[in-house]
Amino acid sequence: MDLDRKDQIEKIETELFLEAIYRLYGFDFRNYAFESIKRRIWYSARETKAKTISEFQGQVLYQPELIKNLTNNFSITVTEMFRDPSFFEAFRLKLVPLLKQHQTIRILVAGCASGEEVYSLAILLSEEGLYEQTSIYATDINEEILERAKQGKIALTHMKHYTRNYLQAGGQKEFSKYYRVEGENAYLHDFLKKNLVFAHHNLATDHSFNEFHIILCRNVLIYFNKELKERAFTLFYDSLREDGILCLGSQESIFSTNAFTDFDYTNKIYKKNEDIDLELN
Ligand SMILES: C[S@@+](CC[C@H](N)C(=O)[O-])C[C@H]1O[C@@H](n2cnc3c(N)ncnc32)[C@H](O)[C@@H]1O
Incomplete structure (x- = not known):
């Protein structure tokens, strides 16, 4: 199949998929940036071995237990302390x-x-x-x-980077005074x-x-x-x-x-x- 046709089909499938989960489950991702939400759908579809977005749509509609993982996959939660x-x-x-x-x-x-x-x-x-x-x-x-x-709770491995961010952001205290360490994690103070x-x-x-x-x-x-x-x-x-x-x-x-x-x-x-x-x- 040529690329243009494949893109066209995937666009239709993606729109129908988002409409379907909105109508059945009430989760509204219809106005998310197209390319990024399509990538996220594929990411979840691969986990269930679906070969097309349409096939995955059928699975999600008939297997409500898939929806939680799907919507969690839709949300990209990358973050840091004192980011930028x-x-x-x-x-x-x-x-x-x-x-x-x-x-x-x-x-x-x-x-x-x-x-x-x-x-x-x-x-x-x-x-x-x-x-x-x-x-x-x-x-x-x-x-x-x-x-x-x-x-x-924050993985201890991140704390060096976050300390650097804090200092670059004008922080002047000892950053470690804001958390205690337990095992592999840092716990921010209450x-x-x-x-x-x-x-x-x-x-x-x-x-x-x-x-x-x-x-x-x-x-x-x-x-x-x-x-x-x-x-x-x-x-x-x-x-x-x-x-x-x-x-x-x-x-x-x-x-x-x-x-x-x-x-x-x-x-x-x-x-x-x-x-x-x-x-x-
Ligand atoms: C990349 S994180 C940004 C975290 C933080 N603001 C930062 O800049 O480091 C994006 C967050 O937006 C949330 N999000 C996505 N769509 C949302 C919506 N419709 N309403 C509220 N939060 C949403 C995601 O669940 C995710 O936790």
């Missing part, structure tokens, strides 16, 4: 002074994966004397990864968990909540198509206070909306525009 250190440095230098003007602070970390980014923020805010008055809501669609995030709330929330289907001072949604939108990214921008706009700040990942940026302006373009930090009629072009 220059972002955390900018957070410390430019956002902390803004936060210091408030008596209580609410931060949302959407797509928090196993929580490394959330614990990094907790460390930074506690060093800046702001953690006591802060609530950090950390959300994800993947229930299993949220359970891991709550534990604050005081860092005190003001964290981990919860399930789906950016593709759920609505806005709370009025946040800052929303971090880093390295999540890269997996969405244009329509879903625009839905997320509207949700962030509605979930931020008037002077709120949105932080995206290094490969992501705001487009086709007048809802935000650059605050620190290099570090993908944006400020909510006040008093506008939200327009998505």
